[in-house]
Amino acid sequence: MDAGLWRLVLFTVEVAAASTALVLVPGVLVAWALSRRGWPGRSLVEAAVTVPLVVPPTAVGLALLLLLGPAGPVGGWLRRTLGWEIAFTPAAVVLACAVVSFPLLVRQARAALEEVDPGLLGVARTLGRGPFATFVEVHAPLAWRGILAGAVLAFARALGEFGATVLVAGNIPGRTQTLATAIFQRVQVGREREALLLAGVSAAIAFATLLAVERLTRGRERELAR
Numbered sequence: 001m002d003a004g005l006w007r008l009v010l011f012t013v014e015v016a017a018a019s020t021a022l023v024l025v026p027g028v029l030v031a032w033a034l035s036r037r038g039w040p041g042r043s044l045v046e047a048a049v050t051v052p053l054v055v056p057p058t059a060v061g062l063a064l065l066l067l068l069g070p071a072g073p074v075g076g077w078l079r080r081t082l083g084w085e086i087a088f089t090p091a092a093v094v095l096a097c098a099v100v101s102f103p104l105l106v107r108q109a110r111a112a113l114e115e116v117d118p119g120l121l122g123v124a125r126t127l128g129r130g131p132f133a134t135f136v137e138v139h140a141p142l143a144w145r146g147i148l149a150g151a152v153l154a155f156a157r158a159l160g161e162f163g164a165t166v167l168v169a170g171n172i173p174g175r176t177q178t179l180a181t182a183i184f185q186r187v188q189v190g191r192e193r194e195a196l197l198l199a200g201v202s203a204a205i206a207f208a209t210l211l212a213v214e215r216l217t218r219g220r221e222r223e224l225a226r
Contacts, residue, residue: 005194009201012179015090016158019097020151023105027154028147031109032135053103057163060099064168068092092169093176097158105154112146113139149216156209160202 068075078084162180169176186195
């Protein structure tokens with residue numbers, strides 16, 4: 001690959017890493033809240049978190065564009081008060097990837113948190129730890145493999161994001177173009193060989209990240225079996 005294609009790959013990886021970092025803490029906190037039963041509105045929160053996973057990515061992109069565009073409530077306010085433009089910038093790419101990958105992180109982290117022995121959490125509570133302290137000191141450390149697997153899965157999802165990104169960030173070479181949007185653009189202009197090369201690189205990165213998820217999941221299963 002030439003230097004331009006390497007920069008494209010690097011930008012895509014950077015965007016996926018940034019979006020994963022953006023959703024990691026809120027995703028784990030939401031997963032923890034959903035793993036706790038009996039509080040009002042839990043079903044509504046669970047449904048809201050899952051929506052980006054089941055609607056078309058283009059619908060997510062449209063919603064983000066209406067929200068973050070120059071005429072949108074958030075985008076317009078940022079433009080008037082701070083002079084910030086969000087839509088059709090690298091920040092929009094990160095936000096689009098974060099929104100579509102957030103449910104995967106939450107689902108994986110929630111499953112890991114629910115697998116922790118409640119008796120261990122009860123011991124922490126009897127020692128005077130509150131719910132949040134128990135989560136930070138006991139619950140999350142015991143579920144770290146599942147949480148990390150969720151983060152890696154979110155990273156893999158962000159690598160291949162197309163629909164939401166192309167609507168809210170466009171497909172601007174050297175600015176907002178990722179591997180997924182570049183493959184689409186190369187096919188449109190008849191550069192199939194470059195598209196195949198980019199597809200191969202994308203598949204290789206995705207395979208490596210999913211292999212990491214599989215190993216982390218198997219490690220968690222071995223720990224639970226002990």
